[in-house]
Amino acid sequence: MSAAMTERFSYSLNATDGKARTGVISTPRGEIRTPAFMPVGTAATVKAMLPESVAATGADILLGNTYHLMLRPGAERVERLGGLHRFMNWDKPILTDSGGFQVMSLAELRKLTEEGVTFRSHVDGSKHVLSPETSMEIQRQLGSDIVMCFDECPALPADETTVAQSMRLSMRWAQRSRDAFGDRPGHALFGIQQGGVTEDLRGESAEALTAIGFDGYAIGGLAVGEGQEAMFGVLDYAPGMLPEDKPRYLMGVGKPDDIVGAVKRGVDMMDCVLPSRSGRTGQAWTRRGQVNIKNARHADDPRPLDEACACPACTGYSRAYLHHVFRAGEMISGMLLTWHNLHYYQELMSHMRAAIAEGRFTAFEAQFHALRAEGDIDPL
Known part of the structure; x- marks a missing residue:
């Protein structure tokens, strides 16, 4: 182990404005400025992007997917090849999710017990077992800087009894994840709060996680079908249930207005496939909302997507x-639109960090919504 890797993971809260927070997560591989948006590199790649291009957008950290990487190319192979950072040529921090969310989505292919989840691969039908212990081992082999506890995430809506049973199982798994993770200097383990949209269950989950003790805390079980109003309803209280001196990560969110609303309510970290997935399907996110580049109105438009954007798509190419x-189905379409979307998301985070530090987040939020309400520029 190198000397650098003996450094500890830490979080510094630098400023607050209302519930909104800005700070820095320090890791041996570099700092993560919060609020932070993590581009999703599901299979060790952010689709349509080179790693250096992702870094150029301002991203401090990527997310990798335990479920997909364990199936292909395999965690053992990644470890033999020097770990996920070397494998994908990304030298900044990486967070890996536990695989629990993906296994949830395989309801027809899985069997859930107290021990863990047995499931069949969507790739080749092979049988696998994920438990708190195997998830911790796979994430260790991948070499990620931030490791997520193995949990169960029920789809919403669900009845309160089902949500309560699932949450309590996840808390037992959280303790097993903590025990299996052990002490790994330079690496962090995050617990995941569950409890659906029920405040009492969220509180019970937060107490259980805090008693175990983690390096950071995630708010799980949202963005799974409950809608923005219900999600914000939970975020009005859930972040405040978690330790103030640790980072708070909202998993799987989201659209720009979801992100601004989450930061307003005290969230520090987010991830979502939306910027890259939208880019590949002709959707661009801008200060004025969403632009569908497929529409015929753009066919003769010499203007950029956003005249205020400094990304390559906006500085070099017309609508x-x-x-x-x-x-025409050209590959460059997804590349340019994904780059633009990721640039926009990182610029949004940068503007929020500055607004919080300067005590003007309310004004920033008002301007954000006002611009979006205006909509896209008029056609020529």
């Missing part, structure tokens, strides 16, 4: 060109 390459 007309982006419309053309999407319609």
